[in-house]
Amino acid sequence: MTDHTSPDARDTGLAAQYEAYPYPERNPQDEHRRLLIGSPSHLREIDYWVFGAQRPRSTPLRALVAGCGTGDGAIMLATQMAREGRAGEVVCLDRSSHALSIARARAEARELGNIRFVEGSLTELETLALGHFDYIDCCGVLHHLPDPKAALDGLTSILAPGGGMGLMVYAPYGRTGVYMLQEALEQLAPCDEPPATRLDMAKRVMRHLPATAWLRQNGNFGDHLSGGDAGLYDLLLNPRDRAYTIGAFLDLLDGAGLETTCLMEPARYDPALFLPDPKVRARIAHLPLREQASLAESLSGNMATHVVYVTRKGRKPTPPDASSFEAVPVMREIPGVELAKQMRADHTLPFAFGTLVVPVPLPAQARGLLPLIDGSRTVGDLAAILATRGVPDTKFRTIWQETFHTLERLNRVLLLPPA
Ligand SMILES: C[S@@+](CC[C@H](N)C(=O)[O-])C[C@H]1O[C@@H](n2cnc3c(N)ncnc32)[C@H](O)[C@@H]1O
Structure with a gap:
């Protein structure tokens, strides 16, 4: 265009x-x-x-x-x-x-x-x-x-x-359909018109948008009308996107x-x-x-x-050592006890990448380990608690490495910096 x-x-x-x-x-x-x-x-x-x-x-x-x-x-x-x-x-x-x-x-x-x-x-x-x-x-x-x-x-x-x-x-x-609609609306409501006039035109078009329009097929924007006027304007009428x-x-x-x-x-x-x-x-x-x-x-x-x-460039920090017994793991937001509850019987965690849900495998023992992560216990503390439950040190290290690696990649478990 x-x-x-x-x-x-x-x-x-x-x-x-x-x-x-x-x-x-x-x-x-x-x-x-x-x-x-x-x-x-x-x-x-x-x-x-x-x-x-x-x-x-x-x-x-x-x-x-x-x-x-x-x-x-x-x-x-x-x-x-x-x-x-x-x-x-x-x-x-x-x-x-x-x-x-x-x-x-x-x-x-x-x-x-x-x-x-x-x-x-x-x-x-x-x-x-x-x-x-x-x-x-x-x-x-x-x-x-x-x-x-x-x-x-x-x-x-x-x-x-x-x-x-x-x-x-x-x-x-993931924005398939958005740009087609932006093009169409640019014809019907050019961007030099007042914002309220443009928004009114967009709402009129949306009321009758054909079921085949790609935006309608795109699950990412099922709720595009729920962001209010600001959401609709930003999605469909933004002058540069x-x-x-x-x-x-x-x-x-x-x-x-x-x-x-x-x-x-x-x-x-x-x-x-x-x-x-x-x-x-x-x-x-x-x-x-x-x-x-x-x-x-x-x-x-x-x-x-x-x-x-x-x-x-060149200033990327060296990744912290999550296996160090001094490291302090911390839940990013969802408490460990809640995350453990989300694990299925086959020990996978269903993880939603937007509209795509993928079952992510975790060690079975993650179920008992996650509730122990409270942002103050060290990895060494976790090892000591699991030892009292009959998990030897070498086994703990394998379980922890796998659990941390998987949940760090999902941005669910991170490490706390020193005080
Ligand atoms: C889509 S909103 C994002 C708002 C916020 N960062 C968020 O993620 O919720 C874009 C914001 O950038 C601001 N903006 C656009 N161009 C700008 C500029 N040249 N200088 C400062 N702000 C600007 C707009 O006013 C608007 O508030």
């Missing part, structure tokens, strides 16, 4: 969108009843995937949420830091004053004192003079910008030495001098997980990790986003 609109006009349309429909649609009152959890920017993930569980928890963390929107990631991180008494601050940057006002109201509802808000563009970081950050979140923003590479370069330039980022961009195959295959995203990161410490979840990017055939697995084993990830994306077909943690 020919693009008759200049890049600046699209960016003006983007600014108008988020001023009219701050994203995601949130009610600050909801903060009194629940905390929204996600990736990137979960504190345990930052500790583990960015800093390799080596950065002491007492070291202040300075975080920037670039394009914070109505604040999901920033509120989660600032709340987790406050709950754990972690020093530092979360700086929220967005150019939508409306989105910032909602994020601010959410922070006030939680009485967070470790968060502040800056109105401005992440393409003008130099003039904003925000200083350097140990951690930068840029979730769902890069793919809307006129020059994602320049934006990533700018963010990298304000990363403190040894710091890292959590990023999310759209992925094409690119999607990256994992290969294209890794190229973008590489060009910005970054390397990944984690593709989230790591297991999701391992095609062997859902290809049990031994001959196929043998082929997969010979492929470089990047090609394995591409294969997983093409075959699963349901990846609608890519979430990654990155550091500067």
Whole structure:
């Protein structure tokens, strides 16, 4: 399709969108009843995937949420830091004053004192003079910008030495149907029209969207109407919306001098997980990790986003030693007792990669081991408890290695940094 609109006009349309429909649609009152959890920017993930569980928890963390929107990631991180008494601050940057006002109201509802808000563009970081950050979140923003590479370069330039980022961009195959509808709506409701006019047109089309439209076939967006006006607008009317295959995203990161410490979840990017055939697995084993990830994306077909943690090239932390008896395992979010309950009689854990559910095998003993993980017991403590249950040290080591490796790849069990 020919693009008759200049890049600046699209960016003006983007600014108008988020001023009219701050994203995601949130009610600050909801903060009194629940905390929204996600990736990137979960504190345990930052500790583990960015800093390799080596950065002491007492070291202040300075975080920037670039394009914070109505604040999901920033509120989660600032709340987790406050709950754990972690020093530092979360700086929220967005150019939508409306989105910032909602994020601010959410922070006030939680009485967070470790968060502040800056109105401005992440393409003008130099003039904003925000200083350097140990951690930068840029979730769902890069793919809307006129020059994602320049934006990533700018963010990298304000990363403190040894710091890292959590990023999310759209992925094409899991968004099958979205771009067809975006093209159609661009004809019916061009992006230079007022946002309310465009939204009205989209709603009219959606009411009669043929059952054969690929968006209707796409299980990832079964609830695309439940995100309110902001959700519908963002999905179907966004003036600039690119999607990256994992290969294209890794190229973008590489060009910005970054390397990944984690593709989230790591297991999701391992095609062997859902290809049990031994001959196929043998082929997969010979492929470089990047090609394995591409294969997983093409075959699963349901990846609608890519979430990654990155550091500067050459600054990736050495992976922590999970077999050390001094290491302290911690559940990322779901308590061990709950995860153990989810295990089936055949000792598999059904794991949902979006709409794809895969049974992941675990050692039978994981059922008894998981409830012992409380974020304070060391691996040595776990070994001692299992010894009292008749599990010898050598057997414990095998069980633990297998359990940790599998659940770390699913982002369920991580390690805690030193105090
Ligand atoms: C899809 S929302 C994502 C919000 C949030 N990061 C999240 O994941 O929930 C994109 C946000 O980026 C902001 N944005 C877009 N371009 C920007 C720019 N050049 N500078 C600062 N913010 C920008 C928009 O105002 C909007 O709030």
